Amino acid sequence: MKLISKYNRVSILATVAVLVAGSICYYFIVRYALIHQLDNALRVEEAEILDFVRTNNRLPAATNYKDQHTSFVATDQGFRRRFRNITVYDPREQDNDAFRQLVFPVTIDRQLYMASVTKSEHETESLVWLIVLITVGVIGLLLVILLFTSRFLFRNTWISFHNTLQAIRQFNLSSKKYAGAGPTDIDEFRDLDSAVQLMTGKIVKDYETLKTFADNASHEMHTPLAVINSKLDLLIQGQNLDEVQVKQLQDIYDGVRRLTKLNQSLLLLSKIENNQFTAVKPVDLKELIGEKLSQLEDITRSGQLEVKTEMKAVSVPMNEYLAEIMVNNLLSNAIRHNRIPGSISLLLRREGLVISNTGPALDFDSREIFERFRKGDHSEGNGLGLAIVKQICDTYGFRVSYAFANDLHNFTVDF
Amino acid sequence: MRILIIEDEKSLSESIVSCLKLENYTCDVAMDYHVALEKIDSFDYDCILLDITLPGGNGLDLLRQLKEDEKMDGVLIISARNSLEDRIAGLQMGADDYLAKPFHLSELVARVKAIIRRRSFGGSNILHVNELLIDTQARTARVNNRLLELTRKEYQLLLYFVNNKDRVISKNAIAGHLWGDEMEEAANFDFIYTHVKNLRRKLIEAGTPDYIQSVYGMGYKFTVV
Numbered sequence: 001m002k003l004i005s006k007y008n009r010v011s012i013l014a015t016v017a018v019l020v021a022g023s024i025c026y027y028f029i030v031r032y033a034l035i036h037q038l039d040n041a042l043r044v045e046e047a048e049i050l051d052f053v054r055t056n057n058r059l060p061a062a063t064n065y066k067d068q069h070t071s072f073v074a075t076d077q078g079f080r081r082r083f084r085n086i087t088v089y090d091p092r093e094q095d096n097d098a099f100r101q102l103v104f105p106v107t108i109d110r111q112l113y114m115a116s117v118t119k120s121e122h123e124t125e126s127l128v129w130l131i132v133l134i135t136v137g138v139i140g141l142l143l144v145i146l147l148f149t150s151r152f153l154f155r156n157t158w159i160s161f162h163n164t165l166q167a168i169r170q171f172n173l174s175s176k177k178y179a180g181a182g183p184t185d186i187d188e189f190r191d192l193d194s195a196v197q198l199m200t201g202k203i204v205k206d207y208e209t210l211k212t213f214a215d216n217a218s219h220e221m222h223t224p225l226a227v228i229n230s231k232l233d234l235l236i237q238g239q240n241l242d243e244v245q246v247k248q249l250q251d252i253y254d255g256v257r258r259l260t261k262l263n264q265s266l267l268l269l270s271k272i273e274n275n276q277f278t279a280v281k282p283v284d285l286k287e288l289i290g291e292k293l294s295q296l297e298d299i300t301r302s303g304q305l306e307v308k309t310e311m312k313a314v315s316v317p318m319n320e321y322l323a324e325i326m327v328n329n330l331l332s333n334a335i336r337h338n339r340i341p342g343s344i345s346l347l348l349r350r351e352g353l354v355i356s357n358t359g360p361a362l363d364f365d366s367r368e369i370f371e372r373f374r375k376g377d378h379s380e381g382n383g384l385g386l387a388i389v390k391q392i393c394d395t396y397g398f399r400v401s402y403a404f405a406n407d408l409h410n411f412t413v414d415f
Numbered sequence: 416m417r418i419l420i421i422e423d424e425k426s427l428s429e430s431i432v433s434c435l436k437l438e439n440y441t442c443d444v445a446m447d448y449h450v451a452l453e454k455i456d457s458f459d460y461d462c463i464l465l466d467i468t469l470p471g472g473n474g475l476d477l478l479r480q481l482k483e484d485e486k487m488d489g490v491l492i493i494s495a496r497n498s499l500e501d502r503i504a505g506l507q508m509g510a511d512d513y514l515a516k517p518f519h520l521s522e523l524v525a526r527v528k529a530i531i532r533r534r535s536f537g538g539s540n541i542l543h544v545n546e547l548l549i550d551t552q553a554r555t556a557r558v559n560n561r562l563l564e565l566t567r568k569e570y571q572l573l574l575y576f577v578n579n580k581d582r583v584i585s586k587n588a589i590a591g592h593l594w595g596d597e598m599e600e601a602a603n604f605d606f607i608y609t610h611v612k613n614l615r616r617k618l619i620e621a622g623t624p625d626y627i628q629s630v631y632g633m634g635y636k637f638t639v640v
Contacts, residue, residue: 231430
């Protein structure tokens with residue numbers, strides 16, 4: 001639920017509740033005041049009648065106007081002076097009219113009369129309703145204005161908040177920039193923006209530190225590897241090596257080679273992630289794949305792999321070096337996880353590239369095939385080749401997928 | 416031939432020196448920026464092996480200094496940073512070649528020799544081993560003046576062997592030299608055997624002694640008696 005809806009819901013509910021309760025109270029108070037006034041008028045009439053009786057020692061004539069009438073009825077029974085409300089049926093308008101009546105005793109020559117002065121409440125009622133209507137109208141208007149101003153206020157003052165939100169969404173580590181919300185006169189939003197600014201600054205700094213660290217660590221590793229390699233190169237010059245020692249030296253060579261490759265792969269991954277390969281130009285994939293295949297010919301031949309190609313001239317805008325890595329890793333994967341003898345087929349079309357190879361089924365979940373360090377139990381790779389392919393494809397918005405069908409591993413890159 | 420090795424990792428520079436000495440090169444070693452600068456100022460070298468990250472300064476500054484002084488020393492950068500940009504930057508600044516760590520000593524020797532060949536004057540693109548003659552300009556090999564029919568890989572292999580004669584070259588080094596980094600994908604290097612076998616056959620058929628010897632399971636050695 002949006003904040004403005006929540007805010008409006010609460011404020012409108014509260015306002016309406018207060019309005020209803022207030023209107024009811026108002027109605028009764030105004031009515032009470034007006035009745036009180038009416039009663040005063042009746043008292044004045046009473047006083048006039050009593051005055052007349054005292055002076056003239058007879059009853060005045062009964063009157064009967066529309067709004068007021070007086071009457072005198074002789075009675076034997078005693079009664080108390082009192083105000084009362086009565087309703088009288090009005091045959092003309094066919095409804096009941098409300099009246100306020102004061103009955104009081106008048107005694108002339110020992111004869112008791114019940115005098116009554118009656119005034120119509122019609123005017124009073126009208127007045128009460130008018131006042132209540134005006135009040136409700138004013139409050140209603142107030143409510144509408146409240147709604148509009150709050151919406152207007154929200155829209156304007158919250159611009160800064162939405163800008164901040166937008167800037168956070170657009171923030172990414174490789175661009176290293178937090179755009180900020182721009183100037184605002186709302187303290188809270190300014191605080192928010194500067195807090196986010198501070199936070200993103202810290203994140204960028206931490207990330208840089210980490211990256212520099214990983215970068216340096218990888219590079220620093222190359223020098224000791226170079227030392228090991230050079231010492232091995234010197235060691236094998238020795239004349240008296242036996243078969244076991246040779247095997248051990250070869251194993252060390254292989255270890256160094258794998259460590260070097262792993263290091264390079266990790267560096268490459270982080271470089272791709274950091275968008276350090278910016279130069280983009282149309283890359284002729286058909287030519288590139290052809291070149292790679294001829295480079296790898298020795299390996300495919302020694303692995304007795306039949307290579308079938310069906311390629312149209314396709315050129316894709318990307319970084320040349322990354323295109324090479326992508327093709328190389330896909331082909332290497334197809335060679336490495338093949339069987340002897342086996343086959344590799346390449347299908348290059350405008351929509352994409354499909355590389356299929358024979359080979360034993362995966363011994364892990366195929367959905368994890370592009371994850372870093374995910375590899376089969378018997379794989380001698382470092383588990384980064386396909387992760388790098390995925391990273392490159394992600395960079396250019398290609399979709400890379402894997403499927404196993406008809407005993408073939410199919411890797412598809414949709415451009 | 417005089418070579419300056421600018422490398423702060425002592426054990427690595429020791430390896431390099433002991434390897435280059437076998438080629439009868441005179442080797443100087445500089446372990447930091449200032450010593451290197453002094454040596455560069457005082458002597459002319461046929462080739463300088465230059466590490467980029469040095470105590471006291473950056474190797475690229477030394478390269479810049481060399482070019483400013485219009486020195487003709489050949490420069491081979493040996494760097495721990497193996498990135499395209501570093502490579503391009505180094506070459507643009509006038510280095511002759513760029514070798515990323517870790518490397519094989521045989522590869523280093525081949526590169527150093529190539530640089531020295533290119534830098535020196537007159538007929539230097541011809542390599543002699545007895546009756547074998549390699550023209551690095553024309554990329555051809557002759558035995559007793561008869562042209563050898565070699566594939567591109569076989570020629571590269573032969574040149575690599577001749578540059579590293581009397582030295583055991585591991586299969587890893589050969590694979591790295593002929594196929595580059597991509598080769599790591601092949602776990603075994605059986606296919607090297609095919610190329611070596613063919614080259615060896617062609618040499619013997621042309622009338623050379625059996626120069627190429629297999630060394631255990633380790634690699635090969637081009638022995639000139």
